[in-house]
Amino acid sequence: xxxxxPAIILLLRAxxxxxxxxxxxxxxxxxxxxANALFSASGYSSGTFGMPTDILPPLLGSLLLTITTxxxxxxxxxxxxxxxxxxxxxxxxxxxxxxxxxxxxxLPSIIYxxxxxxxxxxTLGGGISFISGVGTLTCLLIPTIVVxxxxxxxxxxxxxRTASLALGATRWTTVRTAVLPIALSSIVTGAILGIGxxxxxxxPLMLTATVFYSGTISFSPFNPVxxxxxxxxxxxxxxxxxxxxxxxxxxxxxxxVLYLVAFGVRxxxxxxxxxxx
Amino acid sequence: MNSQFAVQVSGLSVWFGAEYVLRNLTLDLPSxxxxxxxxxxxxxxxxxLKTLNRMNDLQxxxxxxxxxxxxxxxxxxxxxxxxxxxxxxxxxxxxSNPFPFSIYDNIAYGPRIHGIKERERLAEIVEESLSRVxxxxxxxxxxxxxALTLSGGQQQRLCLARALAVGPEIVLLDEPATALDPYxxxxxxxxxxxxxxxxxxxxxxxxxxxxxxxxxxxxxLHKGELVEFGPTRQLFTKPREQLTEQFIxxxxx
Numbered sequence: 001x002x003x004x005x006p007a008i009i010l011l012l013r014a015x016x017x018x019x020x021x022x023x024x025x026x027x028x029x030x031x032x033x034x035a036n037a038l039f040s041a042s043g044y045s046s047g048t049f050g051m052p053t054d055i056l057p058p059l060l061g062s063l064l065l066t067i068t069t070x071x072x073x074x075x076x077x078x079x080x081x082x083x084x085x086x087x088x089x090x091x092x093x094x095x096x097x098x099x100x101x102x103x104x105x106x107l108p109s110i111i112y113x114x115x116x117x118x119x120x121x122x123t124l125g126g127g128i129s130f131i132s133g134v135g136t137l138t139c140l141l142i143p144t145i146v147v148x149x150x151x152x153x154x155x156x157x158x159x160x161r162t163a164s165l166a167l168g169a170t171r172w173t174t175v176r177t178a179v180l181p182i183a184l185s186s187i188v189t190g191a192i193l194g195i196g197x198x199x200x201x202x203x204p205l206m207l208t209a210t211v212f213y214s215g216t217i218s219f220s221p222f223n224p225v226x227x228x229x230x231x232x233x234x235x236x237x238x239x240x241x242x243x244x245x246x247x248x249x250x251x252x253x254x255x256x257v258l259y260l261v262a263f264g265v266r267x268x269x270x271x272x273x274x275x276x277x
Numbered sequence: 278m279n280s281q282f283a284v285q286v287s288g289l290s291v292w293f294g295a296e297y298v299l300r301n302l303t304l305d306l307p308s309x310x311x312x313x314x315x316x317x318x319x320x321x322x323x324x325x326l327k328t329l330n331r332m333n334d335l336q337x338x339x340x341x342x343x344x345x346x347x348x349x350x351x352x353x354x355x356x357x358x359x360x361x362x363x364x365x366x367x368x369x370x371x372x373s374n375p376f377p378f379s380i381y382d383n384i385a386y387g388p389r390i391h392g393i394k395e396r397e398r399l400a401e402i403v404e405e406s407l408s409r410v411x412x413x414x415x416x417x418x419x420x421x422x423x424a425l426t427l428s429g430g431q432q433q434r435l436c437l438a439r440a441l442a443v444g445p446e447i448v449l450l451d452e453p454a455t456a457l458d459p460y461x462x463x464x465x466x467x468x469x470x471x472x473x474x475x476x477x478x479x480x481x482x483x484x485x486x487x488x489x490x491x492x493x494x495x496x497x498l499h500k501g502e503l504v505e506f507g508p509t510r511q512l513f514t515k516p517r518e519q520l521t522e523q524f525i526x527x528x529x530x
Binding site (some may be wrong): 089157159160162163164165166167168169170173177178181182 | 330332335337359360361362363364367368370372374375376377378386387389390391436439440443
């Protein structure tokens with residue numbers, strides 16, 4: 001086997017660099033295009049086909065949708081994972097539940113869109129609105145958060161739990177003061193992946209939360225919202241050369257900003273966890 | 278400790294599923310002694326130890342009968358307050374398991390979960406506990422660095438200090454020196470001998486020399502049954518039972 005080793009290592013190195021360069025090239029391309037469009041003479045006000053001229057409503061809409069969804073999905077998802085790993089014990093049913101959760105986390109987002117439309121928009125009478133969108137995105141995100149938190153919690157060595165219990169901690173205290181802090185940085189990584197999944201979802205929002213064009217900002221959760229990916233989708237259809245060039249980099253920048261916030265949270269949260277230095 | 282016996286065991290049997298692990302043990306463990314528990318692998322030594330702080334509860338299929346009285350309370354009773362019990366009966370495990378927190382936070386963990394919040398009091402406990410295991414001078418300048426930066430022997434002493442920080446009266450040691458080098462082992466052994474003045478120490482060990490060096494009393498278990506319990510010197514030099522003699526001389530398992 002050693003005969004192939006140099007070749008394999010070379011291949012791995014090439015793919016790593018390839019992926020890195022491709023990503024960087026992609027980001028630069030999108031940002032350059034965006035800057036070009038922003039500063040071009042025509043500007044970003046040449047809306048055609050009734051397209052929005054203002055980028056603020058979808059930007060704000062996406063931000064609020066993402067943050068509100070996280071507020072619901074994180075506690076529910078992490079709570080479920082805690083129950084699964086720390087309290088549910090071992091049984092066929094629990095194994096089955098895990099499997100189903102993984103399957104759900106891999107479901108295409110349009111399925112969640114249809115489900116959200118049936119449940120939140122029609123059955124619960126939420127209509128096409130911000131809350132219907134948040135409900136749908138929450139359903140979409142929970143399985144991902146559960147799967148990743150479950151994995152993170154299960155990778156916390158059993159020895160930490162026994163140590164804590166032997167000191168007289170209850171099981172809940174053990175989870176709260178030892179297991180969760182140790183698993184937190186992996187859980188935040190999961191949340192970051194979750195942000196990526198919901199912020200770019202156009203399909204579920206188009207069915208539940210957005211209308212074709214909403215040029216104004218509504219602060220009522222019962223009204224439709226605008227969102228960047230949906231905006232981008234319609235802008236493409238409207239054969240407006242400018243709008244996509246501006247929207248795409250904005251979506252990219254917004255995602256990056258949210259990632260940075262999450263990474264900051266992870267740094268702060270893991271400060272107490274001092275691994276091998 | 279004012280009572281003569283730290284632990285009084287009578288008619289104790291433990292099962293895992295349908296299998297007997299301990300069979301009808303009756304014995305009294307004297308206070309402020311080091312008691313070694315010896316016997317071949319699978320004889321129930323660890324199970325016996327974990328009965329004393331109810332850590333066997335973590336296993337679903339475990340069942341016990343008989344009584345184990347610590348300070349007048351039968352802790353074999355399923356309604357026992359295990360939190361209170363585990364404050365009184367500390368434990369150190371074979372594999373050292375410091376939390377991936379700072380040295381300070383490791384020691385403060387126990388006191389904190391039991392509601393001690395004042396900084397000065399915590400600092401006091403940390404210093405006292407670390408001093409008691411001879412670690413204070415080694416780590417006092419780096420209390421905020423990770424416990425995982427310590428050597429194996431230091432980590433095990435840290436775990437002992439962490440157990441002492443909640444103020445136990447009985448300390449259970451489950452093969453505390455098996456994973457350590459000879460020097461770290463001798464440090465731990467010296468510590469165990471010192472601990473006797475304040476605590477009752479019950480220690481499982483596979484090392485006969487270690488049992489002979491540090492313990493006052495030795496308990497020999499075989500297939501879940503109590504074969505012999507007596508002063509260590511007598512048990513090792515003039516064992517009453519043939520099985521004991523065969524075991525300590527390595528002729529049977």
